[in-house]
Amino acid sequence: MSMNRLLATAMLVVACGSVHAQDLGKVCHATSSYDLTVQSDRLVFDRAAPSPTRVVLSQGMLQTDGQSVSLSAEDQDRLELFQRDLRALMPRVKAVAQQGVGLTMKAIDDESGSLSLDADTRAELDRRLAAHSAELRQRIAASQSTHDWHGDAANQYANQVVDDIAPLFASALGQQALNAALSGDLQQAAELRDRATNLTAGFQPRLQQRLQALRPEIQALCPDIQRLSELQQGVRASNGRPLNLVLIGR
Structure with a gap:
């Protein structure tokens, strides 16, 4: 359903590339062509x-479309x-998204451990990750519309994360490689480059594996989403077409 954007992109935190968690569409086979906005007195679906x-x-x-049915x-x-x-259902979806944020930030933190960062860089990275985690968690908690999680908005936030933490890695690795080269240890300098390449190339599949831990939590939502699909069956719009607010595939 349309909330799968919220779940998938709420878990979208970027380190060396975009990472998308499994979403409601993949696990529950639920889709929607509508965006959803939750207001105090109404639900608004638009496309x-x-x-x-x-x-x-x-x-x-x-x-x-403005016509009472x-x-x-x-x-x-x-x-x-x-x-x-x-x-x-909305608070439960958000709770899974919050878990995804935690898993993703922990993955970035653990991956950076292989880089032998100096204490100051390590402390600054921890501070920035904590700040981004808090901001993303607040965004999820406050969000009442899937419009908040469209591609452009998600990509913009992802780029902000990259722009903030990437220079830390670049500076630390660059300094380590320079020190190794100046000391004549070209093998260590090469190993540093290989380590950075491995972090960049391998982070996404390793994070995807970690996020498999959320699969049972997502699966627990599926019966309720199925029920939503069943409840709207047979209800038609003012033009006679089925609403199809939630579709369940095979």
Whole structure:
């Protein structure tokens, strides 16, 4: 469903490249063409095309593209359950995303341990990682819309992380390589370059392996997402088309 963007990109923290965790679409086979915005009195689903491009659910009311839809008593009850269950699911999705942030930051910290950073650089890296972790966690907690996690927004944040921590690695490794070269230890200088290359090339698959630990947490969401899909079945927009707010594939 549309919340898979929140889950996937909330776990997007970059070190030497973009890293995407497994998302609801891969694990639960759940997708949506809509973005979701959660407001105090309504749920708003929107997309560029096709119609309906805007669906509003609020206390037994359904509106699509600005037109109120007449609901049977059964459909009204099911949509009220849909809203209740979706609101209840959001904190659970965010909790998994928060776990992903922790795993990712720990992975960056552990990977940097292979670089033999000096104490000052190590302390500064820890400080910056803690700051980025706190900021990302706050963003997840405060977010009420999947619009917050579109590609451009996620990439912009990722680039900020890279721009902040990459110079630390470059400076530390450069100094180590320079010291080795000046002392005549060309083999150590070459090993430093190889170590940096391995960190860059191998970080993504190693992080993906770590994030497999989240698979049971994501799988636990699947029955509730399946229920959301079932609750909206048969409800149609003002133009007669099915809502299809949540789709479950095979």
